[in-house]
Amino acid sequence: GAVVSQHPSRVICKSGTSVKIECRSLDFQATTMFWYRQFPKQSLMLMATSNEGSKATYEQGVEKDKFLINHASLTLSTLTVTSAHPEDSSFYICSVPDGVSSYEQYFGPGTRLTVT
């Protein structure tokens, strides 16, 4: 199966600063990637769909100006949390759908963001 990496795995930042999280598909090209957020002891919630070459599609309630998504290439999508606040502290996970089988999605290992 595909390998998906995320960088960084953990990040601590101060309130008001911006943080960039990278999601890479290491062994196949992805025109679509998904970004999820998971708060402690809760399930994954879809934030947005990242589309290569076009604007991301955001879920209801997710501020597109706060969570900037750039799908720069077929193997890289970035999520930038702008002007981070403590309530943005969460586990951010990306996934890449299997373009061949169309049944499986491959998830990255996640990025733990802590905003102090």
Add this chain to the structure above:
Amino acid sequence: DAKTTQPTSMDCAEGRAANLPCNHSTISGNEYVYWYRQIHSQGPQYIIHGLKNNETNEMASLIITEDRKSSTLILPHATLRDTAVYYCIVGRRTGANNLFFGTGTRLTVIP
């Protein structure tokens, strides 16, 4: 996408079979049943999927009732490394579709 209902938590003795149930009574004809699991502080991992027939792979077996309103994921010989949250998800082919995660079942494998 149809919703699913799973027990909040389950325990299983190491080496025994773990049977995880899922109700999806509103599933439509073109929707599949997918199972993923998430080990603590990691990204989810695909386990298995099915449409109508029972399925088996190296990780697990999936039993789907004839009316497709419920299913059971079976881990034949649970190990401590199988301790995780297991998500039953119903949806169309996920090639371009995101996954809607419910609350899942927290399976604890006990030595």
